[in-house]
Amino acid sequence: MRERYGSFWYAAVFFMLPVLLGTGCERFPRDPQHSLKQVQERGKLRVGVVSHKPWVTGNAPGxxxxIEASLLExxxxExxxxxxxxxxxxQxxxxxLKHYELDVVAGGITRSNPWRKEVGFTSPYYVSHAVVGVPQSGERISSVEGRAVALRPDSGLHHLLKERGARPFKxxxxxxxxxPVAAEAWEIERLGLRKTDITLTKRRYVMAVPSGENALIMRLENFLMQKASPGRVEKLLAGRSQE
Amino acid sequence: MTVLAERYKLPEEKQDKLQRAIRLEWLTIFFLITITIVMYLAMGSSQAMKTAWVEDVLSLIPPISFLVAMRYRNNPPTDRFPYGFRRAPLLSFMVAAVAILVLGLYLLYDAGKALLEQHHPTLAHFHLFGNSWDIWSGWVMIAALIYSVIPPVILGRMKLRLAPGLQEKTLFADANMNKADWMTAVAAGLGIVGVGFGFWWADSVAAAVISLDVIKDGVTNVKRATSDLLGQSPTDVKSGKQLGLADKLSEELGALQEVQDVGVRLREEGHVFSGEVFVVLSSSGDTARQVEHIRERATALDWRLHNLTVMPVTTLEK
Structure with missing residues (x-):
């Protein structure tokens, strides 16, 4: 019995030692491929962008x-x-990103993106809801069943409306x-419509970094937590409506 | 005396211990469930955590099969199953053991694949239920691992103290698995700390080590279930050595006045021992009475002897 207790305490010490070492270190966790260090040495953050309104707008080579471009700036x-x-x-x-030729990729990527297994996704910094909106003066509705609902043809919401018994009009x-209109909540607001309680889906927005570059992702997440709170993102989304 | 419907009863003092063992197993299940929940929430994308979690889920199998066995193995025999149900738990344990083995092999494959594909695990801030916490998820994983160690190790020790007295194999195997749990947690913890230091492979290597432990558990349990189902000769649960009970029985019965020669064959049948005693009787008295007497003497020798058949013969071929 005594020797078993002994091994248990060895294990406990074994556990604590690296933990103490780890917290003593300046940067923990570290990047296996030193991405963050290289960004700082290079003096350049290599960002891959995909046009996706309103997260990333514009065209090559401009x-x-x-929102995401300004956040990354x-x-x-910082x-x-x-x-x-x-x-x-x-693609x-x-x-x-997989081959460490970029440091960050942005462009309205959501957490459901299948590339999540190949690259590192940050925690979602913003969750947007696709909702149904109605005119400010129009009747309040609690269901879209049997109703005609307008949506953009590429919104990915068609089947969700169908499921709820609506007649979608692209x-x-x-x-x-x-x-009634089905779109992202910020777009409903931009259109001057009133949001209903009918939420069709949630989209969790993330940014991508190379897989396993944990110092870089911790730094980026830290930044997003501080500078991209939902309230601030919403302000940015609303601000765009004046453009 | 009717032998057909005889039911096995534990001696009083063992009954007490068994009740304690049952309580401990319920506690084990409760804590394992909390552990699997905590581990699942902390798991993230770490291969080692995933493997450790699967192992925690698998370690639910022995306590559950123990409790199921307690519930059903003493069911009285029926017309269709005249030998009772003592071996039913063995069968279910065999199935579970094979499942553990196969899962262990799969986990090893998974870890090996992650290693070959050079999968770099991304461990960022801890994120739960839509909230990000200002803490590295690796620390949360290590905290979960520490929690996953404490109850099983304590309960494992308590069960190990009961197991030899009760000679319950499932209890013993379970206690041993619990006791070995801390090694899994240390391996996973080292994997995560390794990732923290920038060694991406530490995670997959830890996962592989844990999967080897799962495979070991699987192999041990398949072996055990096999020897149980084949009806091996009575064996000590702790040392795995044969008890030599058949020899002791022959010796004891051979010394009886009415016995000229004796041959004994015993097998394990679940948690009890049964078998045949062949005797050459020395006097031609009331054979039935003599046989019953021999049977009583034989059964009194060990508390787990049950349903012995005493068969009078003219000569013994050994």
Missing amino acids: KPGG AFAR LEVEIEWHWGSA EHFEA RGYLENVDM
Whole structure:
């Protein structure tokens, strides 16, 4: 019996030793491929962007705008480095990220993206809800069953409306349609509509870094937690409506 | 005396211990469930944590099969199953043991694959139920691992103290698995701390080590279930050595006046021992009475002897 107790305490010490060492270190966790250190040495953050309104706007070869682009600019300022923008497709960027040729990829990526297994996703910094909106003066509704509802053809909401028994109408634009509208909550607000309680889906927005680069992702998440609170993102989303 | 419907009863003092063992197993199940929940919430994308979690889930199997056995093994025999149900738990344990083995192999494959594909685990801030916490998820995983160690190790010790007295194999195997649990947790913890220091492979290596432990558990349990189902000769649960009970029985019965020659064959049948005693009787008295007497003497020798058949013969071929 005594020797078993002995091994248990060895285990306990074994556990604590690296823990104490770890907290004593300046940067913990570390990057296996030293991404964060290299960003700082290089003085450049290599960011891959995919155009996706309102998160990343603009075209190659210009400087991108949008919420995520401006957040990343602030992040680069915090790291005291410059940004090297790379325009391209999500596929290209994720491939590059996998091989440490980029440091961050942004463009309205959500957590349900299947690339999550190949690259590192930050925790969602913003959760947006796709909801149904109605005109401010119109009747209040609690269900879309049997109703005609307008939506953008590429919104990914068609089947969700179908499930709820609505008759979805695909529209190229949602301004001044004479029926309830299904869209992201911020877009409903931008359209001047009133949000109902009918939530169709949630989208959790993340940014991507190379897989396992834990110092970099911790730093980026820290930044997002402080500078990209839901309230602030919503303000940015609302601010865009004046553009 | 009717032998057909005889039911096995534990001696009084063992009955007490058994009740304690049952309580301990219920406690084990309760704590294991809390552990699997905590581990699941802390798991993140660490391969080692995933493997340790699967092991925790698997360690629910022995206590559950023990409790199920307690419930059903003493059911009286029926017309269709005249030998009772003592071996039913063995059968279910065999199935569970094979499942543990297969899962262990799969976990090893999974860990090996992660290693070959150079999967770099991303451990960022701890994120739960839509909230991010300002703490590295690795620390949370280590805290969960520490929690996952304490109850099983304590309960494992308490069960180990009961197991030899009760000679309950499932209890013993379970206690041993619990006791070995801390090694799993240390392996997983080292894997996570390794990742923290920038060694991406530490996670997969830890997962592989844990999966080897699961495979070991699987192999041990399959072996045990096999020898149980084959009806091995009575064996001590702790040392795995044969008890030599058949020899002791022959010696004891051979000394009886009415016995000229004796041959004994015993097998384990679940938690009890049964078998046949062949005797050459020395006098031609009331055979039935003599046989019953021999049987009583034989059964009194060990508390786990049950349903012995005493068969009078003219000669013994050994």
